[in-house]
Amino acid sequence: MTTGGILAAAGVAFQALFRNPLATPYTLGVxxxxxxxAALTIKLGITMSLMGISGVSLxxxxxxxxxxxxxxxxxxxxxxxxTSTMLLAGVAMSIFFSSLILLLQFLADFTQTVQxxxxxxxxxxxxxxxxxxxxxxxxxxxxxxxxWLRMDMNMMLMGEExxxxxxxxxxxxxxxxxxxxxxxxxxxxxxxxxxxxIGLIIPHAVRRFVGIDHFILLPSSILVxxxxxxxxxxxxxxxxxxxxxxxxxxxxxxxxxxxLWILLRKDLEM
Amino acid sequence: MxxxxxxxTLRDVSYTIEGQLILSSIHCEIYPQEFITVxxxxxxxxxxxxxxxxxxxxxxxxTITLHQKSLRAYSPKAIAKEIAYVxxxxxxxxxFTVEEFVSMGRYAHLDPLRxxxxxDITAIYPILETTHLIPFRKRILKTLSGGxxxxxxxxxxxAQQAQLVLLDEPTSxxxxxxxxxxxxxxxxxxxxxxxxxxIVTHDLNFALQxxxxxxxxxxGQILKFDKPDYLTADSALSAIFDAPFDIINSAxxxxxxxxxxxxxxxxxx
Numbered sequence: 001m002t003t004g005g006i007l008a009a010a011g012v013a014f015q016a017l018f019r020n021p022l023a024t025p026y027t028l029g030v031x032x033x034x035x036x037x038a039a040l041t042i043k044l045g046i047t048m049s050l051m052g053i054s055g056v057s058l059x060x061x062x063x064x065x066x067x068x069x070x071x072x073x074x075x076x077x078x079x080x081x082x083t084s085t086m087l088l089a090g091v092a093m094s095i096f097f098s099s100l101i102l103l104l105q106f107l108a109d110f111t112q113t114v115q116x117x118x119x120x121x122x123x124x125x126x127x128x129x130x131x132x133x134x135x136x137x138x139x140x141x142x143x144x145x146x147x148w149l150r151m152d153m154n155m156m157l158m159g160e161e162x163x164x165x166x167x168x169x170x171x172x173x174x175x176x177x178x179x180x181x182x183x184x185x186x187x188x189x190x191x192x193x194x195x196x197x198i199g200l201i202i203p204h205a206v207r208r209f210v211g212i213d214h215f216i217l218l219p220s221s222i223l224v225x226x227x228x229x230x231x232x233x234x235x236x237x238x239x240x241x242x243x244x245x246x247x248x249x250x251x252x253x254x255x256x257x258x259x260l261w262i263l264l265r266k267d268l269e270m
Numbered sequence: 271m272x273x274x275x276x277x278x279t280l281r282d283v284s285y286t287i288e289g290q291l292i293l294s295s296i297h298c299e300i301y302p303q304e305f306i307t308v309x310x311x312x313x314x315x316x317x318x319x320x321x322x323x324x325x326x327x328x329x330x331x332x333t334i335t336l337h338q339k340s341l342r343a344y345s346p347k348a349i350a351k352e353i354a355y356v357x358x359x360x361x362x363x364x365x366f367t368v369e370e371f372v373s374m375g376r377y378a379h380l381d382p383l384r385x386x387x388x389x390d391i392t393a394i395y396p397i398l399e400t401t402h403l404i405p406f407r408k409r410i411l412k413t414l415s416g417g418x419x420x421x422x423x424x425x426x427x428x429a430q431q432a433q434l435v436l437l438d439e440p441t442s443x444x445x446x447x448x449x450x451x452x453x454x455x456x457x458x459x460x461x462x463x464x465x466x467x468x469i470v471t472h473d474l475n476f477a478l479q480x481x482x483x484x485x486x487x488x489x490g491q492i493l494k495f496d497k498p499d500y501l502t503a504d505s506a507l508s509a510i511f512d513a514p515f516d517i518i519n520s521a522x523x524x525x526x527x528x529x530x531x532x533x534x535x536x537x538x539x
Contacts, residue, residue, distance in 0.1 A: 019363075155377055158362035165324050165357075166430065167350030167378030212365050 003188050004198055006139045008206075008225025010181045011199030012218055013146050016153040017177045018083045024199040025185040028086065028178075029067045029093030031194035034186060036097040037063020038193070039104045039116045056119065057190045064186030067093050072178070081174050119193050121246035135187040142184030143222070145176055150214035153177070157212060195248045197255035198225055205262055275338070276301050277434055277466055278323065282332035285318060285490075292318045294490040295332070300468065302433070305460045307477040307498070308470045310487035311511050316470040317358060319487065320436045323468070324355045350378035354427035358438040358470075360419070364412040368403055368422050369394070371411060375429030394429050400462075401425040401455060417448030424455065434466045435459075441473060449473070453480060474501060474515075474528040486510045502526045 010025035018027070026032075041059030074089050075081050101120075105113050146153075152173045155163040164170045185199075202225045203217070210216045232250040239245055276299040285293040293315045300306060308316050321327040322334065325341055334341040336352055344352075354375070366374070373390045380390070398404050401421045411419060420440060427435050437456075441449040453476055459465050471477055477484045477498055484498040488510055500506050507515040507528065514531040 151377065151380070155374060157366075158371075158374070159357075159360070161321075161326055162355070162357055162360070162362060164326055164346065165350065165353075165355035166375060167347040169346045212363065213370070 003192050003195065004202075004225040004227070004229025005222035006143065006184050006188050006225075007195065007198040007229075008202035008221040009143055009146055009218055010185050012203040012206075012214065012221045013149075013153065013177050013181050014199070015203055016156055016214065017174060017181075018087060019157065019159075020083075020087070021204065022200070023087075025181055026094075026189075026194060026196075026199065028071050028090035028182065029097060030064045030182055030185050031189050032094040032097035032101070033067030034060040034064040034189040035120055035194060036100050036104075037061065037066070037190075038119050039101050039108075042112050042115045042119070043104050043108045059190075060119075060193075061186055061190035063097075064182075064189060067097070068179075068182040068186065071182075081171050083174070086178070118246065121193065121248045132191070135191055138187040139184045142180040145180040147218055149173060149176060150218055153214045154212070193246075193248060195229070195251055197251045197259075198229060201255045201259045201262070202228060204259070208262060274301055277337060279335045279338075280322075280332065281334075283322060283329050283334060284331045285315075285322065285327065286330065292490050293322070296490075296492060298485070298492060298495055300434070300466060302466055303460065303464045304466050305457070305480060305482045306466075306468045306485065307481040307483075308468065308485045308487060309472070309474060309477050309510070310493075314487040315490040316487055317438055320355070320438055320468065320470060323434075323436055324353050325349055326355075347378040350430055350432070352432050352434060354430040354432040354435045356423050356427050356435070356437040356440055358442070360423060364410065366411055367407070368398075368409055368411065368414075368425075369407045371422055372397065372403070372425045372429050375426035376431075378430060394425070397425050397428045400458065401428070416443050417445070417451065420444065420448070420452060421455070424452070424459075428459065428463075428465075432465075434468070437467065437469045439470055439472065441471070441476070449476075456480070474507070477501065478526065478528060501528065 007025055011023070014023040014025060014027055015021060017023070038056045038060040040063070041056045070093065071086065071089055075086065078085065101116070105116055108116065152163075152168050155166060155168045156170070156173065158166070160170050189195075203221050206221045206224050207217060210220050229247070229251065232254060233247045235254075236245045236247045236250045239250075278300040280296050280298050283293060283296040284291065296319065308319065310316055318327065322329050325344075328342070336344065336349070341349070369391055372394045376390050376393065395404075398407055401424060403418075403421055403425055406414065406418060406422075411422060414422065420443075424435075424437070424440065427437075440456075441452050444452065456467060456469065457480060460467050469481075478501050479498075481498045483496060484501065485495040486493040493510060494500055494506075502517045507513075516529050516531050518527045518529065520526070
C-alpha cells in the first residue's frame with residue numbers, strides 16, 4: 001500500500017512539473033536504471049544482503065541513483081533546468097539502460113534470464129517487513145517535501161514564467177520535485193520492481209474527481225494509489241492460486257482499459 | 271516628476287542572445303503612478319524589455335534598480351510584491367476557476383505552510399468588483415471569452431498588490447468593445463490604486479490618448495521616451511515603423527487619430 005501511495009504521489013508531482021499528461025515517476029529513466037542494477041546483480045550472482053534488504057534490491061537502488069545523478073549533473077552542466085531537456089534526457093537514459101539489460105539477458109544463463117524477467121514484471125511477493133521499513137524514511141521525506149510544495153505545484157500549472165512572476169522560486173521548486181520524486185521512486189522500485197501504470201493512471205483518475213488543486217489531489221492520489229495496489233495484489237494472489245501472478249501484470253491489465261475508459265469520458269486536462 | 275524618486279531605473283542595460291543584440295544600452299527611469307506605453311515594430315525588444323523588468327530574463331550588463339536597490343538583490347517573492355506581470359499569451363492550464371486563479375495571485379503574500387483559503391478569496395473580492403468579474407467568479411477559465419479571460423489575468427496581477435504592473439499587449443486579441451473596456455479598466459486602476467503601468471502595445475491611438483509617456487523602441491534602442499504628443503509630429507511614426515501614417519485631427523483640434531496609410535489595389539475595371 002505504501003508503494004502504491006508513493007508511486008501515485010510521484011506521478012502527480014511529475015505531471016505538474018512537466019505539465020505533460022504522459023509523465024510518470026519512471027519518465028526520467030529511474031526504473032530502467034533500477035532494472036539494470038537488478039539485472040547486473042543477478043547476472044553477477046551477488047547474494048549478499050544488508051539489514052534484511054536483498055542484494056538485488058541494493059543493486060537496483062544503486063542503478064536508480066546512478067540515473068538520478070546523471071540527469072542531475074546533466075542539468076547542472078547545461079545550467080538549464082528546462083523540462084523538455086530533462087524529458088529527452090530521461091528518454092535517452094531509458095533506451096540506453098534497456099539495451100544494457102537486453103545485453104545482460106543475452107549473456108546470462110537461462111535461470112538468470114528468468115530471474116531478470118520476473119524482476120522486471122514488478123512484484124510484491126518477496127516483500128517481508130524489513131525492506132518496507134527501509135524504504136519508509138525515503139518515502140516519507142519525499143511525500144513531506146511534495147506536500148510542502150503543493151502550492152508551488154498549483155502555481156506551476158500556470159506556466160513557469162507566470163508562476164515566477166507571482167513569486168515562485170521556479171528552479172528551486174523543480175529541483176526539489178525532481179529529487180524527492182526520484183529518490184522515493186528509486187526506493188520503491190528497488191524493492192518491488194517497476195510496477196507500472198499506477199504513477200500514470202491514478203493521478204489522472206483522481207484529478208477527474210477532485211480537480212487540480214494539489215492540496216486535495218496529493219493526499220487523494222496517495223490513498224487511491226494505495227488502495228488500487230492493495231486490490232491488485234489481492235487479485236494477483238487469488239486469480240490462479242496458489243500461484244501468484246506478478247502484481248505489475250495486474251496493474252497494467254486492469255489499468256490499461258480503465259485508463260482508456262477515462263479518456264473516453266473527457267479530454268486529458270492538466 | 272523629476273523631483274520624485276523613481277521606482278525603476280535602468281542604466282546601460284543590453285541583452286544579446288546567440289550573437290544577436292536584442293536590447294542595446296537602455297537607459298530610463300519610471301516614476302510612481304506613471305501610465306507608460308511601449309511601442310515599436312515587431313522584434314524591437316519590447317517583450318524582452320518587460321521580461322527584464324520582472325527578472326524572468328536576468329540582465330547581462332548594466333544595472334536595474336527597483337526602489338534604489340539592485341533587482342538582483344530581491345528574492346522571487348519580494349519582486350512579486352513590487353512587480354506584477356500579464357503575459358502576452360497564457361500557456362497554462364485553463365481548468366482553474368476565476369476565484370482560484372485570481373486568489374493564486376496572492377502567492378507572494380501567503381504563508382508557505384498554508385493553502386489558499388476562505389480569507390484569501392474574500393480578500394480578492396474588491397478586485398473582482400473593479401474588474402467586473404463577480405458574476406464569473408465560479409466559472410472555469412476554459413468557458414470564458416477572450417475579453418473575460420484577459421480581465422481575469424489582469425485581476426490576478428492586481429491581487430499581487432504590486433505597485434507596478436507590466437502588461438504585454440493586453441488587447442491584441444480583443445474586439446473594439448472589449449479593447450476599450452480594458453483600456454478604461456487600466457486607467458481606473460492607474461488613477462484609483464495609484465498603480466504604475468508599463469504596457470506594450472501596437473495600438474498607437476491608445477498610446478496617444480492614455481499614456482503619460484510613450485517609449486518608442488526600435489532595434490533594441492530607445493528612439494524617444496516622452497509625452498505621447500510626439501507621435502503626431504511629422505514623420506515621427508514613419509521613422510519608428512518604416513511605414514507611412516496619416517494623422518487626422520478632430521474639428522476642434524482636441525483629439526488626433528493615427529491611421530496607417532495603405533492603398534487598396536485596383537483589381538476591377
